[in-house]
Amino acid sequence: MTLRLFNTLTGQLDALVPADGKALRMYACGPTVYDYGHIGNFRTFLQIDILRRFLHLIGTPVFHVMNITDVDDKIIRNAAQAGLPIGEYTARYEQAFFEDLKALRVEIPEQIARATEHIPRMVELIQKLEAAGAAYRTGEGSWYFRLAAFPEYGKLSKKDLSGIEDGARVDVDEYEKDSARDFALWKAAKPGETSWETPIGRGRPGWHIECSAMAMEYLGESFDLHCGGEDLMFPHHENEIAQSETATGKPFARHWMHVRFLLVDGRKMSKSEGNFFTLRDLLLKGYKASAIRLALISVPYRHQLNFTFEGLADATNAIDRLRTFHQRLTAGAFAMGSNQAVQDAAKKAQTDYRDALANDLNTAEARAAIFGFVREANTIIDRGLFHISDRDAALAVLKDFDAVFDVIEDRDAEPTRRALEWAAQSGRQAEVAPALLASQSLTDEAVAALIGERTLAKQQRNFARADQIRAELAEKGVVIEDAKDGVRWKRK
Numbered sequence: 001m002t003l004r005l006f007n008t009l010t011g012q013l014d015a016l017v018p019a020d021g022k023a024l025r026m027y028a029c030g031p032t033v034y035d036y037g038h039i040g041n042f043r044t045f046l047q048i049d050i051l052r053r054f055l056h057l058i059g060t061p062v063f064h065v066m067n068i069t070d071v072d073d074k075i076i077r078n079a080a081q082a083g084l085p086i087g088e089y090t091a092r093y094e095q096a097f098f099e100d101l102k103a104l105r106v107e108i109p110e111q112i113a114r115a116t117e118h119i120p121r122m123v124e125l126i127q128k129l130e131a132a133g134a135a136y137r138t139g140e141g142s143w144y145f146r147l148a149a150f151p152e153y154g155k156l157s158k159k160d161l162s163g164i165e166d167g168a169r170v171d172v173d174e175y176e177k178d179s180a181r182d183f184a185l186w187k188a189a190k191p192g193e194t195s196w197e198t199p200i201g202r203g204r205p206g207w208h209i210e211c212s213a214m215a216m217e218y219l220g221e222s223f224d225l226h227c228g229g230e231d232l233m234f235p236h237h238e239n240e241i242a243q244s245e246t247a248t249g250k251p252f253a254r255h256w257m258h259v260r261f262l263l264v265d266g267r268k269m270s271k272s273e274g275n276f277f278t279l280r281d282l283l284l285k286g287y288k289a290s291a292i293r294l295a296l297i298s299v300p301y302r303h304q305l306n307f308t309f310e311g312l313a314d315a316t317n318a319i320d321r322l323r324t325f326h327q328r329l330t331a332g333a334f335a336m337g338s339n340q341a342v343q344d345a346a347k348k349a350q351t352d353y354r355d356a357l358a359n360d361l362n363t364a365e366a367r368a369a370i371f372g373f374v375r376e377a378n379t380i381i382d383r384g385l386f387h388i389s390d391r392d393a394a395l396a397v398l399k400d401f402d403a404v405f406d407v408i409e410d411r412d413a414e415p416t417r418r419a420l421e422w423a424a425q426s427g428r429q430a431e432v433a434p435a436l437l438a439s440q441s442l443t444d445e446a447v448a449a450l451i452g453e454r455t456l457a458k459q460q461r462n463f464a465r466a467d468q469i470r471a472e473l474a475e476k477g478v479v480i481e482d483a484k485d486g487v488r489w490k491r492k
């Protein structure tokens with residue numbers, strides 16, 4: 001099976017296969033670690049996780065490099081405001097970023113590359129560009145890329161850049177979106193700012209050169225795939241192509257994947273609009289990490305995702321359905337034999353699921369295939385027509401699903417616990433939802449003790465007390481269910 005993925009460069013679905021016949025060599029633009037990641041950032045990292053996991057599912061090994069931008073204008077400004085050296089400032093947010101990835105079950109790339117640890121490689125690349133006549137130094141000691149040196153500029157974003165003004169320059173990290181100008185490769189040191197002494201002068205790298213140098217360091221001059229959010233297509237990725245291809249004379253990445261932006265309630269997410277959410281914000285509101293993951297991956301990456309709290313509630317219910325089904329399969333007692341209808345439905349679900357993902361990572365259709373099967377199988381179980389051999393077929397469907405979606409196994413307690421710990425340490429207790437606080441006030445041992453007391457009360461026919469305990473648990477977010485083999489419970 002081959003993944004056909006939309007390629008921004010060719011404007012069509014292309015088969016994504018390793019050029020070396022071994023592992024798919026990919027680079028993903030990582031975070032700028034100046035603040036906590038927001039759900040828009042995580043949508044992009046999650047969709048890249050879906051890509052990785054699907055490639056693994058179809059037997060393609062991956063070598064995935066992700067950079068950490070740990071020096072830029074915003075970092076320098078914020079670190080100065082906090083009165084910290086930039087390394088200390090960024091370490092905190094880098095750690096938070098990895099904690100958040102873990103909470104969302106995003107697999108960690110094979111290679112993480114920090115910008116500040118690759119300065120010599122960037123300097124070498126700038127020297128190469130200078131030798132090719134494509135980089136020039138300004139009076140104050142900054143270096144720029146000469147756009148006129150790369151006639152193919154614009155081939156990724158397909159922008160009409162005929163109005164490029166030779167020699168017009170842009171030097172801030174917050175680039176203008178619609179104008180093409182010579183861009184900064186290296187910024188001359190300013191008093192009080194972090195800088196490096198190098199053969200091209202004292203200063204610090206521009207953002208674009210960072211990704212070109214680190215991608216080529218780990219993946220070679222040409223590699224299979226480059227990914228990022230749609231905002232990076234222009235000018236960041238266009239600039240990466242210009243620098244890299246001018247320096248090497250070879251194609252840079254063959255395939256480009258761009259994830260569309262997330263909106264919240266139909267609007268651009270922004271702090272001033274009050275619709276801006278970090279992962280931590282949502283965990284403190286009491287949403288589970290698995291539900292956030294599912295909500296952020298269920299809309300295919302090339303579609304705009306409109307994030308809403310109804311969507312999050314829907315994801316919570318969907319996961320509940322899956323987990324209940326999984327439990328039904330593993331705990332249920334079924335008769336010997338098999339039911340052809342289940343076998344056929346399982347096979348079809350598995351095929352439809354893989355086909356949907358192979359078709360430009362259509363997560364919505366893939367998810368629908370699995371949920372259709374769960375509905376069908378549940379009905380068959382209800383009718384008593386589900387058999388032992390059907391269980392293996394159904395579990396195989398769930399296994400395929402979870403290899404990519406990864407939401408069935410309940411590992412939600414840990415991210416919530418960590419978010420609460422973080423809230424306590426950073427004085428954000430006021431942001432914790434009361435229901436979440438209440439549910440945390442009961443330890444697992446306390447739940448078990450109350451359930452024991454309830455069982456005893458029932459045996460003694462003290463139903464009033466038994467009901468009272470059930471209500472008390474429910475109030476604290478613990479749901480109990482009486483099953484044949486005892487009492488099961490879970491936190492809502």
Ligand code: AMP
Pocket residue numbers: 029030031032033039040041042043044228229230231232259260261262263269
């Ligand atoms: P940054 O830390 O701002 O460099 O962003 C990290 C990644 O998140 C980049 O790939 C961005 O393109 C992506 N990104 C930023 N905002 C959003 C958003 N609202 N929706 C989806 N992806 C985003």
Ligand code: ZN
Pocket residue numbers: 028029030211236
């Ligand atoms: Zn980049």
